[in-house]
Amino acid sequence: MNSPQTSEMASPDIDELMSLLNRLLENVATVVLGKPEVIKLAVVALLAEGHVLIEDVPGVGKxxxxxxxxxxIDCSFRRVQFTPDLLPSDIIGSSVYNAASGEFVFKPGPIFANVxxxxxxxxxxxxxxSALLEAMSDTQVSVEGKTYTLEPPFIVLATQNPYxxxxxxxxxxxxxxxxxxxxRMGYPVxxxxxxxxxxxxxxxxxxxxxxxxMAEDVLHLQRAVRNVRVDDAIAEYLLDIVHATRKGEDLHVGVSTRGALTLYRAAQSLAFVSGRGYVVPDDVKFLAVPVLAHRVVGKSFLQAGEFGAAEAIIRDLVDRLRVPS
Incomplete structure (x- = not known):
């Protein structure tokens, strides 16, 4: 395996960080063809320390x-094929008896990987x-009263067929x-x-x-994302969107505080991926649907749990709000 190019400095400067970022985007784009927006969103989640749910029909590149x-990324990767007979221990791991020592030894499951x-x-x-909940929110797992920390970076990319x-x-x-x-991946042109x-x-x-x-490079990029500036006016605009979902006539459940914080971090990441050290209103507007649509519940039976309907509602709410100058 060829050694990845990395900076020799402990803390790369902004030009080196952008070079690393561009190499990542370009490398993924060599095999995921014609999907620059999808690739960008996946990288946004990675740098914001989030996770991605990819929905679409089989065979479109999820x-x-x-x-x-x-x-x-030069890091550990595990693929878990989810089936009806899969158990939580198949993901997290379990304790097995060691006959030589006469003790139970914890055997980590596939969740102990970076991707x-x-x-x-x-x-x-x-x-x-639900076995994934603690790992995705706290980057740790608890087994038989013991807590095990997952090594960063850590991202879950989940797929499902909504049809x-x-x-x-x-x-x-x-x-x-x-x-x-x-x-959604969508069909290619x-x-x-x-x-x-x-x-x-x-x-x-x-x-x-x-x-x-290297995994270390990703950690440098994640730290840089946290330093992206968010103006007070942008933060207020973000909260306008979140509070509009709680008052929406078509919504039974609006966006939580966790959802607001997630949108904030995603906006920082998108600004960084776009080559800026500050967030603009378009970052928040662009991310509103992919970040918030799965966090709301429509009032009607047809809208409840229907991603397409939630997308339309969020998009309509955003279009009706005043954008800060």
Missing amino acids: TLLARALAAS ILADEINRTTPRTQ EFEGTYVLPESQLDRFMIRL RSEERRVLSTHRSGEPVETLRPVL
């Missing part, structure tokens, strides 16, 4: 996006789904709330799909992808 992101692909997360039971309901379990609001961003056919003639391009960042 798993490919997760694999490409993991392959671009986790939770494939078809809605195909396992709520009990197993197939047989043998699936709908993710509860508490689980959805742990995801920073919910997005014809020209990009033609490129996909060409690039896959000799195999999977993601298999040849090499890391361009």
Whole structure:
């Protein structure tokens, strides 16, 4: 494996950080073709220390996006195929008896990795789904009274098919709330799909992808994101959107304080990914749907749990609010 290019300095300056960021974006884009916005949102979540839920029909690149992101960073990666018979211990780990020592020894599960692909997360039971809650919110897991810390960086990229309901379990609001961003891949345009056919003639391009960042580089980028400036007027605009969801006539449940904080951090990350050291209103506006739509519940039966309806409601709320100058 080729060694990824990294800075020799303990704390890279802003130019070096932007160079690292651009290498990451460009590397993922070599295999995830024609999806710059989707790639950007996934990287935004990574740098904001969040998680991503990718929804769409099978075969449009959900798993490919997760694999490409993991392959671009020199860190540990685990893929967990969620099935109805999967147990929480299959994800977190369990204690096994060591005959030589006569003691029980904890054997870590796949959750002890930097990048986790939770494939078809809605195909396992709520009990197993909930095993991810503590890890996603606190970057730690508790097993038999002991707490184990997960090594940073840590991101869960989960996939699900929203159009197939047989043998699936709908993710509860508490689980959805742990995801920073919910997005759709969408079908590629014809020209990009033609490129996909060409690039896959000799195999999977993601298999040849090499890391361009170390895990340490990601931590530097995450720290830089936290220093992105958010003006008071932008913070007030963000809260205007959040409070509008709580008063919306079409919504039964609005965005929580955790949702507001998540939007704040995502906006900082998007500003940084866009090459700025400050957040602008368009950052908040652009992220409102992917960050907030899965955190609200519509009042009507057709809107409850329907992502498309929630998207439309959030978009309408944002369009009606005054944008700060």
